[in-house]
Amino acid sequence: MRRRAEAWERFAATSVPTEAEEVWRYSGIDGFDLDAYAPAPLAAGLESTLAVARRLADSLGPRAGLVVTRNGTIEAIEMERSAPEALSVTNTRTAPRAAAAPETLGELAPGRDAFGELHDAFVSDVVLVGVPRKTVVADPIVVVHLVDPGAHGAPGVAVFPHMLVDLGTSSEAGVIELTAPIVSDGPLPAGDESDTTPSPMLLVPVTELRVADDSHLRYGNLQVLGQGATSIALQASCVGRDASLQSFTAGLGGRYARVRTDSDLLGQAGRTSLLAAYLGTGEQVHDFRTLQDHHAPRTESQLLFKGAVADTARSVYSGLIRIRKGARGANAFQTNHNLVLSEGAHADSVPNLDIDENDVRCSHASTVGPIDEEQRYYLETRGIAPAVAERLIVLGFFSDLAGRAPFPGVGRWVEEAVHRRMAGRLSAQGGTDG
């Protein structure tokens, strides 16, 4: 409670960010009204919540366990028999405090802004995934965050999910987080505009990934919120010596969805691979801010973010590679490619380097452009309608990313979601057959 109160005081003392600040440039935050939201009341447990979550998780392939949250409250934790006994998945609100967890909670990602404070003030449950040293968990733990907008109308619900993954030395595990509105049946959500009455909701999720020396974490994050959702997410990771993090983020949903990714390479020869795919249609805004922060020698970070915007959607990618003094022999790569599918759509790409050490290899590349006319024409010469050609090219654009996803099920899921979104666009346009 004290933590909460302190966070609230800090929040109250902080001003809500404006676009005048570089890290919020292009974000549209100036039009944001926090008073339109209220923290979600504790939801009554519903049988259907679990069924929906299982169905979503099943689509991602085999798993070691399933955690289901509803409006930020943990509803269920189910472990598969195949999961190693040493693996611990708990709720820090109800479980005895694990050695590693709450004292250090919130320590990652220093320099948090007003939304970080807001999160700390209102967070209810924390999903704690603890993997003891030398433990190998083959299948991923799937964490499904469901958001129930409740009754329509203002204020919208505000939800503050939190997950902490803690890998001990020489361990291996995978975790997939999936955030979706609660939909009891029908096809899997693709973050599309099919919800005709978008419910306003605010999500401020925090994910902390601690990868100790010589351990290896695979992480997937899939966000398919409806068009009424504002999401301001933080993913913070620290990677130790000879350790690795492979991360894949898919941003498909939300009206405004921001993900800040802070990746700290703390031990020598630590490695991160940061991948993200995003697709915006309608009036969506996707906003990615990344930091590849190299503290130690011979560390390596590979970042590849790819996105497409259509209609009047917008995207922002802004990333910084920081090589600190002492991080000799570091390798850092940052690549951002954007496809702009409509005249009214817009993508910004701002890569940056900040290097305080010699003997390092860094590169960044970014592109923003429309679909290659020659490619579209070539497919047309085979008898493929332009809108179908566009869908194929967009799918092709994402296919290398999907192929490199740390879980095959996640790669497939993203390809299918993009396919459905593009096909939906096609029929919505009344385009020619395909």
Add this chain to the structure above:
Amino acid sequence: MTATSPTTEVSRGGSHELVIDGLRAGVAGLEVLTGVDLVVRSGEVHAVMGPNGSGKSTLAHVLMGKPGYQVLGGTVTLDGEDLLRLAPFERARLGLFLAPQDPIEVPGVGLHQTLTEALAGRGMSPDDAKGSLAARALVEAQRVGLETRLLERPLNVDLSGGERKRSETLQMALLQPNIAVLDELDSGIDIDGLHDVAQRVRDGVAEWGLGVLAITHYRRLLSVLQPDVVHVLVRGRIVASGGPELAGELERTGYAAFETAARADDSGTGIQN
């Protein structure tokens, strides 16, 4: 897109006719085709030869409707249908095929997937398209000498020039167009490859009555293709047509005589615009 869709039903073994009449076209404000007349029917093989810059590739692109080219006059019909008012994909569905001179890479878009969509666009159900393709593609790959592992690869990505031409020929064989325009099918491919693809085209003429308009610089392709007619394209129009022997004559004497005559002709009548 709002235009009425052309019929997607392709009648096999029927007689089809591509009629080019007085076609004038240009690119970037320059008139390149100055009046092309040509008729290609099912089962016929026509070769168009000509020096660089004579308008050969422009002819291919204008027939398919590539953006950026302007039609300045004349008509083109396929089985009586006005091709020039149709989008490229509609022309393809009507039975026109273009194997471009330099097939481009389309990253992430598989050959198989492309053909499935192409057949689906011609009215075949996706399941049927997939089912019939898989087996036929293997056979066709063998016939054109394309390694079967390349069937699953993205279109033309990391393929050699020769592999691209084999892939184009395979796609043509699987789509079975009525009229195929082959723009320098012989460029970038070695002798063995050239024989494979030319033989496949020739077989198509016999198998389903394919009509061919083959644009080339060299006689090599024609020794297998065995054209019925050879046309000489100079300064944007056909200045001579003849039997296969014309190709041999061109190889001995070059285009100089034709060019001189065409230039004299142009200055006599004056180039419009």
